[in-house]
Amino acid sequence: MSGTGTATSVRYRRFAEVDARGYSPQYDEWCTGVSDDDELLALLDTLPPARRQPVLFLGAVRFVGAPLGGYGAFRAFVVEHWQDIRHVMETRTTQTNEAGRCAVLLPSLAAISAREGRPLALIEVGASAGACLYPDRYAYAYSPGPSLEPEGGSPVPPLACSVAGDVPLPAALPPVAWRAGIDLNPLDARDDDDVRWLEALVWPEHTFRAERLRAALGVVRADPPLLVRGDLNEQVVPLVHRAPSDAVVVVFHSAVLAYLDADGRRRFRDTMLRLVSDRGRPVHWLSHEGYGTLDGVPGAMEKVPGEEDGRFVLQHNGRSVARTGPHGQSIEWL
Numbered sequence: 001m002s003g004t005g006t007a008t009s010v011r012y013r014r015f016a017e018v019d020a021r022g023y024s025p026q027y028d029e030w031c032t033g034v035s036d037d038d039e040l041l042a043l044l045d046t047l048p049p050a051r052r053q054p055v056l057f058l059g060a061v062r063f064v065g066a067p068l069g070g071y072g073a074f075r076a077f078v079v080e081h082w083q084d085i086r087h088v089m090e091t092r093t094t095q096t097n098e099a100g101r102c103a104v105l106l107p108s109l110a111a112i113s114a115r116e117g118r119p120l121a122l123i124e125v126g127a128s129a130g131a132c133l134y135p136d137r138y139a140y141a142y143s144p145g146p147s148l149e150p151e152g153g154s155p156v157p158p159l160a161c162s163v164a165g166d167v168p169l170p171a172a173l174p175p176v177a178w179r180a181g182i183d184l185n186p187l188d189a190r191d192d193d194d195v196r197w198l199e200a201l202v203w204p205e206h207t208f209r210a211e212r213l214r215a216a217l218g219v220v221r222a223d224p225p226l227l228v229r230g231d232l233n234e235q236v237v238p239l240v241h242r243a244p245s246d247a248v249v250v251v252f253h254s255a256v257l258a259y260l261d262a263d264g265r266r267r268f269r270d271t272m273l274r275l276v277s278d279r280g281r282p283v284h285w286l287s288h289e290g291y292g293t294l295d296g297v298p299g300a301m302e303k304v305p306g307e308e309d310g311r312f313v314l315q316h317n318g319r320s321v322a323r324t325g326p327h328g329q330s331i332e333w334l
């Protein structure tokens, strides 16, 4: 039977046309090719549907060592190395870690610390290797707006972020007293294979993101955070209790809730709303997720059909405050 027209073929064509076109010509070409290639479609279809994801496949192919280039050489590589690629697709998940997202979290983090008059205790749920846990160690270039950097500079190239609307841009970086993360599978910035996997997940043309990732993982390695293995719904409350009492706790997440089913999202939302209104020790909650991922909270932006443009929504204690570029490249205050 021809694979063209099957669910996997449609998935790869859609990925090429909607996700990759104009953003990664290399992935556009490869996935367009796969969508018409019966032999490769048959290989992919030997995996369970959830493991046939284009991003997982592309990361695995590059992790195993495929050179960039035309479709012919790519398909020959996949056929020759299929057992290795398959093993990666069965054992790894997409865990892209993007330090650039700190640029859209920073205005809210700085405002929280200034308002409370205390340093931050950061808890990131779905932290991957933890590169987003160092907003105080990166340099920022807002445009229009200020450039900010930690005392002594940053080894990471400035995180560039274009600004629209009345974003409360800070004049200085907030102090961070403590940082911790939760992940189903925390990645280790000191482990060569984990670092290579994170690099393979950066799209080939995004060389500045690969450079930023390498530098950010250096920051993580120099002062590793506490990373707890487990489900965010099980681990978030115990971790809040471990935070130092003289700091203001901020629980945040970015590009994570899409991995949860509806029940998992509801549980997490209810837990966070409880933590936010806890009179004993209120926490702040910053959610940076795809449009419409987090709803059912007072002040959230309702999803309007036709208004999806790939941007994320930043929510503070449930209330929508900004639309953002998903990698932190832009912020528009609402």
Ligand SMILES: C[S@@+](CC[C@H](N)C(=O)[O-])C[C@H]1O[C@@H](n2cnc3c(N)ncnc32)[C@H](O)[C@@H]1O
Residues within 6 Å of the ligand: 093, 094, 095, 096, 097, 098, 099, 101, 125, 126, 127, 128, 129, 132, 182, 183, 184, 185, 230, 231, 232, 233, 253, 254, 255, 256, 259, 260
């Ligand atoms: C796309 S990555 C984002 C990483 C990081 N937040 C960032 O923005 O760079 C999503 C992460 O969420 C983690 N994750 C997914 N579901 C989770 C769950 N139920 N509990 C904890 N972590 C989870 C994944 O393992 C992965 O590392």
